[in-house]
Amino acid sequence: METVKSLSAAEVIELCLRHTLYDWSAQQGLNPLAVAGGKGVYFNTVDGRRFIDFNSQLMCVNAGHGDRRIIEAIKQQAEQMAYIGPFMAHEPRARLGRKLSELLPGDIDKFFFTLGGADANENAIKIARTVTGRSKILARYRSYHGSTGNTIQATGDPRRWANEVGGGHVVHVLDPYHGIECGWEDATQSLATLEETIQLEGPNTIAAFILEPISGTNGILIPPDGYLPGVREICDRYGILMICDEVMTGFGRTGEWFAVDHWGVVPDLITMAKGLTSSYAPLGAVGMRPKVAEYFEDHVFYGGLTYNSHPIGCAAALGAIQAYEDDDMVGNAQRMGAVLARHHRKLQERHPCVGATRSIGLFGAIELVRDRRTMEPLAPFNGTSPEMKAISQALLDAGLFTFVRWNTVMTNPPLCITEPELDEGFEILDSALEIGDRAVKN
Numbered sequence: 388m389e390t391v392k393s394l395s396a397a398e399v400i401e402l403c404l405r406h407t408l409y410d411w412s413a414q415q416g417l418n419p420l421a422v423a424g425g426k427g428v429y430f431n432t433v434d435g436r437r438f439i440d441f442n443s444q445l446m447c448v449n450a451g452h453g454d455r456r457i458i459e460a461i462k463q464q465a466e467q468m469a470y471i472g473p474f475m476a477h478e479p480r481a482r483l484g485r486k487l488s489e490l491l492p493g494d495i496d497k498f499f500f501t502l503g504g505a506d507a508n509e510n511a512i513k514i515a516r517t518v519t520g521r522s523k524i525l526a527r528y529r530s531y532h533g534s535t536g537n538t539i540q541a542t543g544d545p546r547r548w549a550n551e552v553g554g555g556h557v558v559h560v561l562d563p564y565h566g567i568e569c570g571w572e573d574a575t576q577s578l579a580t581l582e583e584t585i586q587l588e589g590p591n592t593i594a595a596f597i598l599e600p601i602s603g604t605n606g607i608l609i610p611p612d613g614y615l616p617g618v619r620e621i622c623d624r625y626g627i628l629m630i631c632d633e634v635m636t637g638f639g640r641t642g643e644w645f646a647v648d649h650w651g652v653v654p655d656l657i658t659m660a661k662g663l664t665s666s667y668a669p670l671g672a673v674g675m676r677p678k679v680a681e682y683f684e685d686h687v688f689y690g691g692l693t694y695n696s697h698p699i700g701c702a703a704a705l706g707a708i709q710a711y712e713d714d715d716m717v718g719n720a721q722r723m724g725a726v727l728a729r730h731h732r733k734l735q736e737r738h739p740c741v742g743a744t745r746s747i748g749l750f751g752a753i754e755l756v757r758d759r760r761t762m763e764p765l766a767p768f769n770g771t772s773p774e775m776k777a778i779s780q781a782l783l784d785a786g787l788f789t790f791v792r793w794n795t796v797m798t799n800p801p802l803c804i805t806e807p808e809l810d811e812g813f814e815i816l817d818s819a820l821e822i823g824d825r826a827v828k829n
């Protein structure tokens with residue numbers, strides 16, 4: 388084979404910007420990192436810089452970078468059979484279906500495999516509409532469910548606004564959280580709002596309520612106890628299917644295999660992606676309970692994907708799950724989650740700009756404010772500010788990568804992280820937050 392000369396960091400960046408489109412951005416002025424590889428909680432750039440990954444990329448590389456077990460599973464499957472069509476049966480599909488039916492809560496034991504999170508949600512919505520014969524979908528405002536047709540309509544946050552087309556039949560309800568200035572409702576109040584919305588919309592017109600059990604990009608919103616069991620009860624009462632979007636929370640992120648496990652709730656449909664393969668290969672899935680799957684015994688499932696049950700995706704998922712189990716990464720997320728929560732508390736004590744911290748397992752966020760009394764956020768809803776931009780840049784300059792959105796800084800490292808690595812990341816955060824402190828009025 389002809390050897391190909393590697394590109395420099397500058398060439399990689401220039402070609403990527405010239406010929407490829409980047410997500411959720413005006414392209415002008417973008418300056419992406421040219422990444423060469425990674426190991427564990429670190430990744431390194433083509434020009435030799437090293438970053439601690441405090442967001443597992445998009446909260447998805449749960450096993451950490453460069454895990455040999457997942458890489459070997461993919462390599463072996465590529466040698467054996469890289470692709471076969473979705474009408475065939477094959478071993479990785481068989482093994483993964485069985486494994487997921489063991490891991491998923493309750494009696495969820497049938498799976499439709501997709502390529503990622505959005506198409507898992509698309510198919511969950513399609514299934515819910517088909518099975519119930521109803522058209523409306525309920526979703527929450529502070530949510531993200533994907534960037535495709537139905538999922539961007541279901542998304543409640545401002546990423547929906549530019550994508551809205553009429554007739555999506557999605558109704559949004561308020562969340563228990565009302566932003567840093569107003570705070571939280573209790574479960575009873577929030578469930579009352581949900582039920583009122585259902586009444587006003589007409590219960591018999593609603594196919595499903597899709598929700599992230601713990602909202603992710605909208606700020607790691609952990610619902611008050613009683614909320615999810617209450618949603619389950621309301622859905623049952625009105626014959627509405629409950630779809631839990633565990634694309635981000637699944638596979639150990641919150642210190643349980645799935646976020647719903649914290650409250651013992653079994654949804655009718657559950658969607659997953661990201662941590663399913665630790666993102667080493669694209670794969671998503673819709674899991675369903677027998678009462679949903681049974682419908683398709685004698686009705687056609689009008690859905691399909693060329694890459695349904697892709698052998699390499701399925702093999703990557705089996706490799707990732709093996710890695711989680713071998714190293715007890717779900718337990719580690721719980722143990723290190725306690726360390727992360729301690730760091731959060733310390734930051735809140737030390738920094739007047741820290742208005743709130745939230746975490747569950749290794750799923751965490753810090754909300755910054757410019758006024759501890761009024762809780763005015765350091766950047767407005769759906770906006771940024773010079774201080775948030777400066778904090779973001781200071782973190783990168785000090786070698787920490789994470790997700791900074793609006794007034795929120797995320798802390799979602801890979802589940803293999805150790806205590807010294809957490810200490811290292813939080814030391815960088817501690818010094819960058821001084822920028823925020825200087826903006827605080829009171």
Ligand SMILES: Cc1ncc(COP(=O)(O)O)c(C=O)c1O
Pocket residue numbers: 445502503504505506508531532533534599603604632633634635660661
């Ligand atoms: C909760 C949730 N659902 C769905 C998606 C969409 O997944 P994908 O980007 O794989 O389509 C995401 C992506 O961030 C997500 O966080």
